[in-house]
Amino acid sequence: MSSLSSNGIAAQLEDVHKDYHMGSQVVKALAGITISFQTGSFWAILGPSGSGKSTLLNLLGCLDRPSKGRYLLSGHDVSTLDDDRLSDMRLRHLGFIFQSFNLLPQSTVEENIQLPLYYLGWNAADSAERARDLARKVGLEERLRHRPMELSGGQQQRVAIARALANNPSILLADEPTGNLDSATGKEIMGMLIDLNRQGKTIIMVTHERTLAEYASHRLYMKDGMIERIEGGDSSC
Amino acid sequence: MLSKYVREIRLGINNLLLHKLRSFLTMLGVVFGVGSVIAMLAVGEGASQEALERIRKLGSQNILISSAKSIEEESATNVRIRMSVYGLLYEDERRIAESFPSVKNTVPVKEIRKQARLGERSMELRVVGTTPKWFDLVQRPIISGRVLLPRDFEAHGNVVVLTEHGVRTLLAGENTVGQTVRLGSEYFEVIGIVQNAGSIGGDIQTPDQEIDAYIPINVARERFGDYFVKNVAGSETREKVELHQIIVEVKSVDQVEPTAAGILAMLKRFHKKEDYRVSVPLTLLRQAEATKRTFNIVLGSIAGISLLVGGIGIMNIMLASVTERTREIGIRRAIGAKKRQIVLQFLIETIVLSTTGGLIGIGIGLLIPWMITLLAGMPTVVNAYSLVLSLGISMGVGIIFGLYPAVRASNLDPIVALRHE
Ligand SMILES: Nc1ncnc2c1ncn2[C@@H]1O[C@H](COP(=O)(O)OP(=O)(O)OP(=O)(O)O)[C@@H](O)[C@H]1O
Ligand SMILES: [Mg+2]
Numbered sequence: 001m002s003s004l005s006s007n008g009i010a011a012q013l014e015d016v017h018k019d020y021h022m023g024s025q026v027v028k029a030l031a032g033i034t035i036s037f038q039t040g041s042f043w044a045i046l047g048p049s050g051s052g053k054s055t056l057l058n059l060l061g062c063l064d065r066p067s068k069g070r071y072l073l074s075g076h077d078v079s080t081l082d083d084d085r086l087s088d089m090r091l092r093h094l095g096f097i098f099q100s101f102n103l104l105p106q107s108t109v110e111e112n113i114q115l116p117l118y119y120l121g122w123n124a125a126d127s128a129e130r131a132r133d134l135a136r137k138v139g140l141e142e143r144l145r146h147r148p149m150e151l152s153g154g155q156q157q158r159v160a161i162a163r164a165l166a167n168n169p170s171i172l173l174a175d176e177p178t179g180n181l182d183s184a185t186g187k188e189i190m191g192m193l194i195d196l197n198r199q200g201k202t203i204i205m206v207t208h209e210r211t212l213a214e215y216a217s218h219r220l221y222m223k224d225g226m227i228e229r230i231e232g233g234d235s236s237c
Numbered sequence: 238m239l240s241k242y243v244r245e246i247r248l249g250i251n252n253l254l255l256h257k258l259r260s261f262l263t264m265l266g267v268v269f270g271v272g273s274v275i276a277m278l279a280v281g282e283g284a285s286q287e288a289l290e291r292i293r294k295l296g297s298q299n300i301l302i303s304s305a306k307s308i309e310e311e312s313a314t315n316v317r318i319r320m321s322v323y324g325l326l327y328e329d330e331r332r333i334a335e336s337f338p339s340v341k342n343t344v345p346v347k348e349i350r351k352q353a354r355l356g357e358r359s360m361e362l363r364v365v366g367t368t369p370k371w372f373d374l375v376q377r378p379i380i381s382g383r384v385l386l387p388r389d390f391e392a393h394g395n396v397v398v399l400t401e402h403g404v405r406t407l408l409a410g411e412n413t414v415g416q417t418v419r420l421g422s423e424y425f426e427v428i429g430i431v432q433n434a435g436s437i438g439g440d441i442q443t444p445d446q447e448i449d450a451y452i453p454i455n456v457a458r459e460r461f462g463d464y465f466v467k468n469v470a471g472s473e474t475r476e477k478v479e480l481h482q483i484i485v486e487v488k489s490v491d492q493v494e495p496t497a498a499g500i501l502a503m504l505k506r507f508h509k510k511e512d513y514r515v516s517v518p519l520t521l522l523r524q525a526e527a528t529k530r531t532f533n534i535v536l537g538s539i540a541g542i543s544l545l546v547g548g549i550g551i552m553n554i555m556l557a558s559v560t561e562r563t564r565e566i567g568i569r570r571a572i573g574a575k576k577r578q579i580v581l582q583f584l585i586e587t588i589v590l591s592t593t594g595g596l597i598g599i600g601i602g603l604l605i606p607w608m609i610t611l612l613a614g615m616p617t618v619v620n621a622y623s624l625v626l627s628l629g630i631s632m633g634v635g636i637i638f639g640l641y642p643a644v645r646a647s648n649l650d651p652i653v654a655l656r657h658e
Contacts, residue, residue, distance in 0.1 A: 063571060063651050084575050091573025102568050102655060106255050116572050118244070163572075 009075070010171050010202040011037040011060055016069035016079075018055050018225075029055040030066070031225035037171070041233065042197040043204045044213035047222035053206045054175055056222070060204060061096060061173045062089045074170060091119055095164030097174040101156040103148040109135065109159050110144040116167040134162035138192065154185035161192060172196065174205040178212060190215060242585070249585040260590060263554045266547025267594030267634060268601065271627045274540035275602025278623045280609060281536060283616035285529040292525060294434060294443050295518035296374060298341075300485040300497045301444065302329075304478050307510040323512035324478040332507070333485060333500055339492040344370045346444075346482035347457045349465065353450065354419040355407040362403060362450045364420055366457025372431075374484055375445050382414040382429030389428075390453045395460070397425040400433040402447035420450060423460050444484060493519045544630060547594070548638035551587055555642035559583065566646050567654025579647035580640075587639025588632055595631025599624055 018030035029052045037043060037060075045053050058064045059071060062078060065086070071079040078089055096102075103112045110131045117127035135141045138158040140151075148156050157177060164172055174193065178186030190212050197203050197217075205216065213219050219231040253260040295301065304324025327345070334343045347366035352359055365371070372384040380401055389396050397418060404413055409427075417424050431451075434443040467474045485500065487493045497517045504513050559566070566579060602624075606617035 058652050061571070084577075087570070087573050087575045089573075090571065094573075096571050098655065102564070102571075104565055104568060106252075115569070119569075119573050119578065167573075 008039050009036050009072075010039045010041075011074070011204075012072040013059075013066075014070040014072070016059065016066045016071060018052070018059060018064070019067045028225050030059070033069070033225075033227060035220070035227065035230075037202065037204060038233075039170075039202055040197070040200050041202060042194070042215075042217045043220055044216035044218070045204065045206045045220045045222060046208070046210070046213055047228070051222040052225040053222055055225075057173055057175050057204065057206050060171070061094055062086045091116065092167060093170045095167065095169035095172045097157070097160050097164050097172065097177045099176040099179040101148070101153070101160045101180070103156055103159055103163075105148055107147070108144065109140060109146050109148070109151070112148070112159055113162045113166055115163060120167060130166060131162075134165055135159075137165070138162045152185075153181050154188055157181065157185075157189050158192065161189070161196075165196070169201075171202045171204060174203065176206050176208065178207065178209065186212065242581075245581055245585050246589065248582065249589045252586055253589060259554065263551055264547075264590045264594030264597070266550040267544065267591050267631050268547075268598045270540065270543035270547045271595045271598025271631055272601030272605065273543060274536065274627055275599060275619065275623055276605035276609075277536050277539070278533075279602070279606035279617040279619045280615065281529070281532050282618040282620060283606070283610075285525065285532070286618055287616050288525050289522065289529075291443075292518050292522045295521075296486070297519045297522055298487050298490055298493060299374065299518055300487065300493065300500060301516045301518070302333075302483040302485065302500065302504070303514050303516075304481050305512060305514045307512045320475045320477065322477040323510065325480040325483055325513055327479050329504065329507070330480060330483050332503065333483065336503065337496055337499060339488050339496045340485055341488045342370050342374065342486040344368060344374055344484040344486070345454055345480050346371070346484065347454055347479075348481040349421075349457065349461050351421040351450075351461075353403070353407065355409055355413070355416070358407045360403070360406050361448065362420065363446055363448050364397075364450050364452060364457065364461070365445075366452055366454035366461075368454055371451065371484075374486055375434075375443075377432045377434070377445065380430040380432060382427070384429050384431065385451060385453055390455055393453070393456055393459065395423060395425045395456060396428045396452065398429040398431060398451040399427055400431060400445075400447055400449050402433050403450060404430050418450075420452075421461070425450075425452065444482070490519065493517060540627075540630075544634050547631075548591075548634040551590060551635065552638040552642060555583065555587055555639055556645070558586075559642050559646040562646075563649060563654045563657040566649050567651050567657065570649070570651035571655060576647040580643045583643035583646050584636065584639045587643070588635035591631045591635030591639075592628070595628045598631065599627065602627070 013033050013035050016030055016033045017028070020027040020029055033056065045056065047053050055064075059066055062073070065081075066079050069079065070077055073089060073093065078086065081089065104115070107115075110128070113131040113134050114127045117130060122130070132141065132144065135144055138161055140155060140158055140162070143151060143155065148159065151159065172193075177193070178189050181189060186209070193203055193205065194215055207213055216232070218233045221228040221230070302325060306321065306323055330343050330345045334340060344367060349364045349366070351362055351364045353362040367385070368390070369385045369387055382398075384398055385396070397420065399413070399418070407413075407418070409416070413427050414429060416427050418427055419425075433447040433449065434445050463477050463479050465476045465478065467476060485496070487496050494517065497515055501515050504515070569579065603619060606619055609615050610617050
């Protein structure tokens with residue numbers, strides 16, 4: 001699935017800007033970001049509220065286009081793709097984990113995990129099998145027929161992780177995945193992400209919690225839409 | 238082709254089933270729209286087909302000319318005993334037959350009211366003096382015996398053909414053929430029995446009546462003459478009428494109306510008074526059809542309005558549903574659903590709604606006319622095309638009124654949609 005390859009760089013931003021126009025005012029959510037995320041690395045993005053962490057993650061997740069600058073996803077410039085192509089990039093190469101889980105409340109655990117496969121056009125038998133495998137992987141095999149409301153927060157986030165993995169993405173993007181969980185459950189989810197990273201998955205995670213950020217291979221500190229500093233790893237900008 | 242959409246349709250149905258009551262209420266507009274349209278069309282079609290059938294029995298290639306007392310004549314009848322001479326002449330028939338090449342046949346009709354007697358039973362009959370051509374024009378099945386033939390005219394014989402109704406009233410049967418029946422003071426041999434159209438009522442009458450007795454016209458003239466005595470409220474009126482009716486058969490349908498106009502002009506020239514009436518079943522047919530068309534247009538407009546209301550109802554609910562499901566849309570988009578897949582998802586929901594509503598409406602639309610026929614005895618006709626049409630229209634309503642909410646859903650910014658509470 002993650003067939004795009006590019007000499008070890010999963011994602012690369014070159015002088016990326018993002019402006020929001022609020023009437024006559026212009027909010028510079030990102031003001032010139034240049035950085036490379038290596039395949040197999042685990043990034044934690046930190047910074048004060050409003051520093052542009054979510055904006056950065058949305059851009060990396062192809063949910064938005066930069067106002068200026070280039071974004072190379074596995075070596076392909078995606079900064080100018082149209083909406084359909086961006087959707088396709090999300091569908092084939094990216095997985096999302098959100099703070100508020102964002103599961104479909106009316107659908108079962110199984111249906112939620114299958115959602116990316118539905119849009120990928122998988123047949124029922126194959127996607128049922130894949131959903132079962134993924135549920136086993138996150139320890140929720142027994143809960144396939146349950147609805148999200150019947151699960152604890154941690155369990156819901158595990159369903160969301162299973163769903164994010166369904167399309168076997170090259171990058172897993174997480175915006176404060178432990179933000180709605182108590183610290184014990186947060187650690188549990190964190191452990192799961194670390195495991196995934198060990199298995200080779202590139203992970204970029206926004207978080208407020210320094211203790212959790214310590215587990216990441218890299219830490220990116222943001223301020224006012226710019227990179228303040230980078231810690232860890234042997235890579236750099 | 239359809240199998241491609243099976244998953245989408247199933248998804249749509251599942252979403253609608255999450256809110257069963259709401260979905261049901263949403264489609265009520267279409268249900269009643271379609272139901273009332275089909276029911277109204279069925280009632281209208283039943284009534285107009287009955288009228289058209291009645292006119293068709295008169296024959297669309299025929300022109301009916303009948304004698305009628307002119308208005309001046311009518312108002313002068315307060316004179317105690319008077320003689321009025323009016324109506325169609327033997328001459329008129331000959332002239333019509335000879336001067337119009339488009340005329341195929343003319344059938345003269347002389348009507349005399351006579352008391353008929355068979356054994357101990359009696360009844361008043363309309364004795365119709367006519368020619369064998371009558372039976373070509375007014376085709377009714379022969380029950381027994383035969384109809385009038387040219388040889389009856391040559392023989393000047395007292396022979397009569399009765400109707401089924403007359404025979405039954407006179408307590409006769411098929412074996413009546415060969416027996417003698419008294420008409421007024423004359424004795425006639427029954428040579429045949431025919432079916433009659435039956436009294437349908439209404440303002441359009443068939444040429445034949447159930448109390449008819451057919452005899453050769455020359456015999457009628459010789460035995461009963463051209464003079465009639467009428468006793469109305471104590472005053473006696475004597476009338477001289479040669480022919481009561483002339484039925485003209487025209488060679489082809491498109492010559493009917495010009496020929497009728499020609500005949501009218503001719504009668505005007507030869508008659509001092511307007512003592513005749515010309516009626517053209519074809520014109521009546523056209524009028525009835527025009528009425529039916531108008532009726533259908535009115536029905537169509539009512540249908541259109543009710544379906545419009547139904548459609549607006551659907552749109553309203555779908556817009557609310559889009560708002561309610563903003564987050565779901567955001568999730569689907571973030572995972573990689575394309576805009577057109579979101580459009581399709583919502584559009585299919587409205588189409589499923591409106592089509593289901595249409596199907597239920599068809600059920601109601603079939604039930605109502607059936608009950609009307611059952612309870613009120615009114616004829617109703619459900620046309621297959623009205624079913625197909627209303628199903629098509631209800632699907633169309635789903636598409637038209639579903640498109641805007643669906644497009645609106647697909648145009649939501651995924652990031653904003655995900656943040657929606
Ligand atoms: N859709 C938008 N329209 C206008 N301004 C926006 C929009 N999204 C974000 N911003 C602005 O861009 C800046 C960066 O926002 P962003 O959500 O990326 O911050 P963040 O670092 O994720 O903050 P937090 O930690 O509170 O989530 C903020 O000033 C915010 O107000
Ligand atoms: Mg944020």
